[in-house]
Amino acid sequence: MNVAGNWRLQQQRYRLVGEECEKCGTLIFPPRDLCPECEAPAKMPYVFSGQGEVYSYSTIYSPPRGFEEFAPYTVALIRLKEGPMLTAQLTDVESDKVYIGMPVEMVTRKIQGGDEGNPIVYGYKFRPAHLG
Amino acid sequence: MLKPDRPVGIVGYGAYIPRYRLPATEVDRIWTNGQGGTPVREKAVAGPDEDVVTISIEAARNALARAGEVRPSLIRAVWVGSESHPYAVKPTSTIVAEAIGATPYTQAGDWEFACKAGTEAFQAALGFVGSGMARYALVVGADTAQARPGDDLEYTAGAGGAAYLLGPAEESLAVVEGSCSYVTDTPDFWRRAYQRYPSHGGRFTGQPAYFKHIVAAAQGLMAALDRQPSDYTYVVFHQPNVKFPQTVGKQLGFTSQQLAPGMLCNEIGNTYAGSSLLGLTAVLDVAAPGERVLLVSYGSGAGSDAISLLITGAITERQGRAPRTRDYIARRVEIDYATYVRYAGKLIM
Numbered sequence: 001m002n003v004a005g006n007w008r009l010q011q012q013r014y015r016l017v018g019e020e021c022e023k024c025g026t027l028i029f030p031p032r033d034l035c036p037e038c039e040a041p042a043k044m045p046y047v048f049s050g051q052g053e054v055y056s057y058s059t060i061y062s063p064p065r066g067f068e069e070f071a072p073y074t075v076a077l078i079r080l081k082e083g084p085m086l087t088a089q090l091t092d093v094e095s096d097k098v099y100i101g102m103p104v105e106m107v108t109r110k111i112q113g114g115d116e117g118n119p120i121v122y123g124y125k126f127r128p129a130h131l132g
Numbered sequence: 133m134l135k136p137d138r139p140v141g142i143v144g145y146g147a148y149i150p151r152y153r154l155p156a157t158e159v160d161r162i163w164t165n166g167q168g169g170t171p172v173r174e175k176a177v178a179g180p181d182e183d184v185v186t187i188s189i190e191a192a193r194n195a196l197a198r199a200g201e202v203r204p205s206l207i208r209a210v211w212v213g214s215e216s217h218p219y220a221v222k223p224t225s226t227i228v229a230e231a232i233g234a235t236p237y238t239q240a241g242d243w244e245f246a247c248k249a250g251t252e253a254f255q256a257a258l259g260f261v262g263s264g265m266a267r268y269a270l271v272v273g274a275d276t277a278q279a280r281p282g283d284d285l286e287y288t289a290g291a292g293g294a295a296y297l298l299g300p301a302e303e304s305l306a307v308v309e310g311s312c313s314y315v316t317d318t319p320d321f322w323r324r325a326y327q328r329y330p331s332h333g334g335r336f337t338g339q340p341a342y343f344k345h346i347v348a349a350a351q352g353l354m355a356a357l358d359r360q361p362s363d364y365t366y367v368v369f370h371q372p373n374v375k376f377p378q379t380v381g382k383q384l385g386f387t388s389q390q391l392a393p394g395m396l397c398n399e400i401g402n403t404y405a406g407s408s409l410l411g412l413t414a415v416l417d418v419a420a421p422g423e424r425v426l427l428v429s430y431g432s433g434a435g436s437d438a439i440s441l442l443i444t445g446a447i448t449e450r451q452g453r454a455p456r457t458r459d460y461i462a463r464r465v466e467i468d469y470a471t472y473v474r475y476a477g478k479l480i481m
């Protein structure tokens with residue numbers, strides 16, 4: 001992704017800023033300005049707690065370009081405590097310690113280290129809750 | 133002595149230490165065939181997705197969790213002291229400020245003064261809050277220290293950081309009683325632009341550098357406050373190795389009991405700008421109302437900042453609101469030299 005694209009995603013990436021539907025109260029992540037439940041416009045920012053659990057996961061040994069420095073790493077589908085589901089890298093955990101239902105918490109880490117000349121991309125990853 | 137007109141204190145504090153540990157015996161195995169000495173047992177190493185930005189963010193979030201109801205938009209400064217800022221040009225502090233929700237109406241800046249960059253920022257925040265220009269200011273001291281492979285510093289150069297939210301004394305868990313700095317032009321340790329690893333003056337780092345500056349700053353502050361070492365329950369010094377803080381403590385008249393709670397060097401190494409400030413988070417984790425703490429940092433180049441703190445009744449309730457320093461130390465995953473070389477970015481791909 002280019003510099004401007006990454007920059008636009010900062011709020012959701014750095015601190016899980018999503019949205020709350022003012023009409024039906026549904027909490028939305030990632031933000032899409034439209035409630036998936038009632039289709040009302042939803043633009044009220046909502047900061048998620050960062051608590052959640054692993055719904056499913058897969059360990060990546062042959063990463064796509066730009067992610068080589070973190071391999072091997074585990075990618076998980078995470079259900080946030082507030083409801084929405086998102087995909088994120090797990091960190092600070094060995095892949096054989098991950099299990100479905102594992103409590104996790106959000107941390108802000110390097111998503112891409114950036115080659116010389118490109119900016120570093122920071123964003124959410126999840127680690128075992130309570131420091132694992 | 134620095135003492136603001138309007139009393140200032142620490143409203144929240146937070147630590148962060150990465151989970152990886154490199155035993156000093158590993159460095160010794162590679163470079164001296166196990167025949168050298170080891171100045172610490174092991175050091176903390178940042179994981180491949182960690183740097184001073186991510187360390188500062190977690191420490192800052194812990195400080196805000198302890199502060200409780202403080203709205204991030206009321207933080208008027210986010211200042212990060214380090215000698216391993218990820219960018220040569222582009223502030224660490226704006227990323228940290230964005231991640232904690234303190235942007236956009238705030239000061240943000242990166243501070244540099246070797247291992248005392250964090251306490252220097254602390255003192256600036258003292259003035260910022262003490263003048264009434266800011267209700268709150270957030271300061272961080274953090275590093276992912278690099279050392280030339282095989283150098284003496286490779287045994288100790290560690291990773292970690294601590295954050296402090298300064299604010300009005302009446303909201304504080306520890307009130308700042310005063311601060312004093314002692315600074316001279318002393319070339320004991322340096323890194324020129326575009327150099328990957330720092331250089332140091334060997335034996336020159338001891339007596340004319342570390343000891344002289346710490347003793348002068350500590351004695352200057354205690355004299356100005358009319359205090360004795362026995363007035364303090366705890367003392368925390370910059371910790372480049374285990375021996376230096378023990379020696380300087382004895383020289384100043386402190387006991388090993390006063391020093392022990394804040395001594396982390398043997399378990400996490402020298403975290404540079406994080407070193408004395410992490411020692412202080414470990415002390416605040418166990419401190420009780422009415423106790424006093426003396427903190428004395430040291431930064432090569434060279435200077436020391438001494439800070440005197442009085443713990444308030446607010447501390448008891450706030451200690452448990454975020455992970456304690458010892459929780460991070462206990463979260464320990466041992467790595468070998470090869471993994472360390474990879475994580476510390478010493479492999480050129």
Ligand SMILES: [Zn+2]
Binds near residue numbers: 039
């Ligand atoms: Zn809705």
